Amino acid sequence: MEAEFLSWLRGQLPGHPRLRLGIGDDAAILEWTSGARCVVTSDMLNDGVDFVWDQCEGPLVGRKSLAVNLSDLAAMAAQPLAAVVSLTLPRRNALAVGRQLYQGLLPLAAEFGVAIAGGDTGSWDGPLVISIAAIGELTERGPLLRSGAQPGDAIVVTGSFGGSILGRHFRFTPRVHEALLLNDRYRLHAATDVSDGLSLDLSHITQESGCGALLEAAAVPVADDAYRLAAAEGDRMTPLEHALGDGEDFELILAVPPEEAARLLDDQPLEVPLTRIGTFTAERGLWIEEPGGRRQTLHPRGYEH
């Protein structure tokens, strides 16, 4: 539904002289009268859709609702500044639920220097709804967009993928510091974060950049959780399939010019590993190459909103 709606909406929205980047990336870019630019993003999480309150630790839900926004700012290489938090709490237990959410949200805000700039709080007879909008500042190096990838660029990722549902989707570290460091020290062409799924989010870069991508199956860093999920009774996916389609890894996908990628991978400047998993191509489409050299079309998979 979301893709169809956003496609319609993109056609409806007029341009605006102060909107430097609108719908279609991880966040929007606004320009101030001073000429400074800020980045704005927003995520809404609903009980029963994005989490199941009765099966979760409340503070982790609060933490995640802010963390997903910080991940969007990271994908733009923006320094987080503030968040506004809107809550509709279940009436029966409103105060306790609200407190639990903030118990997870506030430490993450402190860790990343995010000011909680108010919001809106109400209650109703329906399930918990959390909506957070986050604002960040761009550095002198400017933003990382989805749209800058060029044929020949290396596809480089942070961390590993798959099986985040086993717990990592709650406890992940938004790659804010990593994105700022990489954008500062290296010449990067494009970036996004993996929320929907590695293959689906990669396709967002290729779509916005007007190129394609060839993945090397053996190079994709598969998380231990993906192996654990694949080994579970009744699971019909391989660990690689989990890595490509599960989503909510909240790692970065980067498009890096080849010589810069060699330097970056040699440096390994982050605490989390950087891995080259393929190459952007001039021909549009997504492919995956298996160790024997056999190429297959890769159907982007992940969470479709």
Next chain:
Amino acid sequence: MEAEFLSWLRGQLPGHPRLRLGIGDDAAILEWTSGARCVVTSDMLNDGVDFVWDQCEGPLVGRKSLAVNLSDLAAMAAQPLAAVVSLTLPRRNALAVGRQLYQGLLPLAAEFGVAIAGGDTGSWDGPLVISIAAIGELTERGPLLRSGAQPGDAIVVTGSFGGSILGRHFRFTPRVHEALLLNDRYRLHAATDVSDGLSLDLSHITQESGCGALLEAAAVPVADDAYRLAAAEGDRMTPLEHALGDGEDFELILAVPPEEAARLLDDQPLEVPLTRIGTFTAERGLWIEEPGGRRQTLHPRGYEH
């Protein structure tokens, strides 16, 4: 519930060097590294709480969800710049509902020069949820706060009050232009907008300013809608009571130094009437004086979240 929760939350939130104003006003104020300051506010509207979708025109719901945020920016005398729109749509009818909302939202955004800077869209089996965060810029004249009222200041309001439920709560004009003009040309001490109710929102100014207020009953501009509501069968409130407690009038309450108030009321620089309805007092509390001179304690009434 909201008051109790916000009181708890205010104790939990640490200060932040870039947060010039946090919870407790109509919007928060953030400072950029450039020194520029912006204003951020957020409102969440839920089907069944803030509107009843099946009994409404969809575009009016979309319009209102942005208009309430613009009213908050107006109360700070901020120039609206952008909004991020997060929607959780009812799955059964998601696309049609989303389109209807934007049909009302986009013309208002265009009217006030607001860039729609993306957002988040999802769907679920629950009722419609709309969460909008709006960003504005302060002018050289700085913000209007709730906290600046001084004893002796005149209480001045735009427009008239009561019975907005008959339709005005959907069709009101956020007092953005009015607030900017008044803040530019006159020396004002404090302001807020009337969302909860005239008496309750007035009490927000007195609480934040550490003062009290004395209203003149005969001076309160009572809307025709308030008379209409009071005349309805089964209604047990007077038109004045409707004016003082109904809320969602989205007019401005201003604290104006007495000599400046005389000039302002004489000028009447707006298309909407400006009326003096009372005086801020050193003694804390709210009172209302009837034509004969009898004073009564006024219990702040309005929509308690």
